[in-house]
Amino acid sequence: MIAGILKEPTGEHRVAFMPEQAEVLVKKGITVYIESSIGNSAYADDDSYTSKGAEIKSRYEILSNASILFTIQPLSAIDIELLKENVVLIGIYQPFSNIQLIKELAEKKVTLFSMDMLPRTTRAQSMDVLSSQANIAGYKAVILAASFYPKYFPMFMTAAGTIAPAKVLILGAGVAGLQAIATARRLGAVVEVFDTRPAVKEEVMSLGGKFIEVEGAADPSAAGGYAVEQTEEYKQKQHQRIADAAAKADIIITTAQIPGKSAPVLITEAMLNAMKPGSVIIDLAAATGGNTAKTINAQKIKYNDVTIVGDSNLPATMPADASKLYGKNILNFLQLIINKDGQLNLNFEDDLVKGSCITHNGEIVNERVKALI
Incomplete structure (x- = not known):
């Protein structure tokens, strides 16, 4: 499986994964693609990523080849056009405010997990990106x-x-x-x-x-x-x-x-x-x-x-610590959707997986989001 970590839009200095977190994926047998200079604003240069086993690729190569993609801010419409079907996308998409974007992702048959929609339960605390970032x-x-x-x-x-x-x-x-x-x-x-x-x-x-x-x-x-x-x-x-x-x-x-x-x-x-x-x-x-x-x-x-x-x-x-905490939250969430062999295993019986999933198999599956349409 190929995992892609994308550079964030201008003005967003955080990155979804720091080098030590990318290394965790590599150790699971997952191929990790990153864009060049992805972590510069968070004081993590390309060498710090490649030394952990990540590979530098163009944005086009990442978008068109990855099976799972990690971001913080939502992808642009141009990025979405390049995605292959059934790719898993994880980020903060604020679906209540971005209904049109959610529709586009559903039409593209993207499986979107929006981390701001994660149920705020005791079990979810280690994955709660809203809390880790709000603390900062x-x-x-x-x-x-x-x-x-x-x-x-x-x-x-x-x-x-x-x-x-x-x-x-x-x-x-x-x-x-x-x-x-x-x-x-x-x-x-x-x-x-x-x-x-x-x-x-x-x-x-x-x-x-x-x-x-x-x-x-x-x-x-x-x-x-x-x-x-x-x-x-x-x-x-x-x-x-x-x-x-x-x-x-x-x-x-x-x-x-x-x-x-x-x-x-x-x-x-x-x-x-x-x-x-x-x-x-x-x-x-x-x-x-x-x-x-x-x-x-x-x-x-x-x-x-x-x-x-x-x-x-x-x-x-405060991009260095904010990125570190965000990446740790995502790694904890991945334990719910990736098995020991580094392959996707989406268990929608799990309330955290179901609650944070917005689109899947060409449909908007989150009931709260569907109610707005």
Whole structure:
């Protein structure tokens, strides 16, 4: 079997497999093709791959010969044209937002595993690319905020006077939010946290954050760890509590997303107008519309002396570790679909295999995706 590791689009500095992970495939008897300079941005040169047994091939050769392909970002329409039938494709395809692309892959008889659709169960933790990458995003969001914030994060007592600590508000206590809490606290900030899931209160407090409680949240237990739609009454209460906290905050980090829908706007224009001059917002939900009324994806803007950074791809700014973690997640997933002899063995009785498979045998097979068509 031939496995192909493809170079990512411009602006994406991560790579699906680092050399040591490519070596694992080679040891299974799998032929590994890579594009030249595939890992340069992640500080892994071609020699580090070839020394582990990988072979350098052109993109055309990889696309037209591989039985299984690994990416992070989706393939382009031109790439898809070159694929052979029944190839297995593994990456992050965000099918709810890319329905036309999913249709094209189905027509091409590609078997697509979209890792962002992996059921978020205890068994899947070692394969959860969203969590491994969100962890990095939460850390980097705080570091980025500190670089734009015109004051100190920690409290300082000096002969010239006392500097008060920065006040950080984090909206969403998922993996990214929890890492942001831990990082902000290590830098000496005072941290408040809002989340619609009351169950995360204990985790927030264990990291040194203060949990903002709003009564009447909808039950999120069936949402796989994501946020869910809330009642209008709850949204009004939420709005007021967030408005009060935002007006006092120096830094806001937003992480709230709902699968298949636009990100909820939690920081309105009125809230932005009430924020302190010099405040900073890092919006990790920018790719799905953003959690502020003024977020622009992949841009840093100034609004009323508030810096708003819309960036949903912060893991790409730390490509070496992000690639290492992503590749390890994929290797763990491969144990479910590749046998000991290095051959594909797709067991759709396995809930993780079934849940992450989007297209197979010329059809869209994921029920949640089919429901959108």
